[in-house]
Amino acid sequence: MDTSRPFSYREALHAGIGRGVLFGPRFARPFHGVRALPSDQTDAVSTASEAMLRLCSQLAPRLREGQFFSSETALALYGAPTPRGWVPAVHVAVHRPAYPPRTPGVIRHRLQTRMPLTRVVHGIPVEDPVRAWVQASRVWRPDDVVAAADFLVSPRRRLATIEELQHEARRIRGHKLDTVCADVREGSESPQETRLRLAIMRSRLPEPVLNLEIFDETGRFLARLDGAYPQYRVAVEYDGRQHADDPAQFARDADRWDDVRREGWDLVRILNHHMRDGAAPAVAKVRAALRRAGWPG
Known part of the structure; x- marks a missing residue:
């Protein structure tokens, strides 16, 4: 078993690693039910995006089918700018009737029943970038929402189009994303x-x-x-x-x-x-x- 990457407690038991080792000093416990090498034994991170990727990679073994990273966590994994930079918590979502994981450090979201559009980014399940943008827009300031949208529609990345953002924004009643979409431009590079x-x-x-x-x-x-x-x-x-x-x-x-x-x-x-x-x-x-x-x- 490869213990250089984060792994689940159950996976380790099945592979024959003893409980004493799993609860000993050899492995860190970043989330309940997950083990990983201590941070000083892994490569250093230099950006908030890299730190978020590490945290999500540590939680990934705990995720069940249908659970995925969402909202500003998903945007950070795509490399988009986020207003809060590094935060030691991650957004995880599911579509009803499923339930997201209950564990400290996870901000849980239970979304309406809908066809999932998750992608695999860095080997982990991540919400569609357009949907993640709309989810984050509920709590971000308008300028931060525009900055993330400019990143998504940049010709260098092509993670979304302005038309796709507008279409998804129209699904949100009472949320004035249409005015935000009017300020989105292709070509802004920061x-x-x-x-x-x-x-x-x-x-x-x-x-x-x-x-x-x-x-x-x-x-x-x-x-x-x-x-x-x-x-x-x-x-x-x-x-x-x-x-x-x-x-x-x-x-x-x-x-x-x-x-x-x-x-x-x-x-x-x-x-x-x-x-x-x-x-x-x-x-x-x-x-x-x-x-x-x-x-x-």
Whole structure:
């Protein structure tokens, strides 16, 4: 029996591992009925998504047929941004008439009877990404819901389409997801880029074009801009780095920004501290650039 991965207590007994070993110091007990190697004997995790995957992998041996990870736990397993980051609990759901597991560390959901659309992600059962998004939207703030949706519909991932999100949102009575869907866009590549775009739109500035590719007069590719106003030749770039972690990449970016400016674009560079106070400093920088370019607003 492979004890390098989490396993159920019953599975271990059946394989001939004694109760004394299973209750001894050799194995951790992350959930009732589950055994795993202590965390210091497994690979370290560096992100909240990796930590969630580890936790779900530890619970997976306990799951029965029809039980699956749902809501924000499912979204985290797909890699989507979640507002709370790492939380030491997981969402598990079933469709009626079944019941989810009762154990500490599990947030239980008993869903309406419906054809399951679960997927296998990293070897464990996970709710359909569109359904998981709707489930999480019940308790998340609207901007966080949009950020997760932007991730799902990104051309780089294709986990969902805007039309699929809209269709599922219409099933939820009294929940104004239709207004959230109206703010979802393909092409946003980070939750902060999404929040910046939403702040710009709320401030009644023009909505930027996402991922506009620009070229010099010879046709040489210069850059793909996070946000752009081609009419005014204003480019908006979000840079979340606190410092130049990779000096070579930082130098390449600086050269790229110079190329963009030489082509007559006013480059507005947004840093983390510009996103405070609801991104008010960032919006002010974009507004000033647009006015310099002749925007009449």
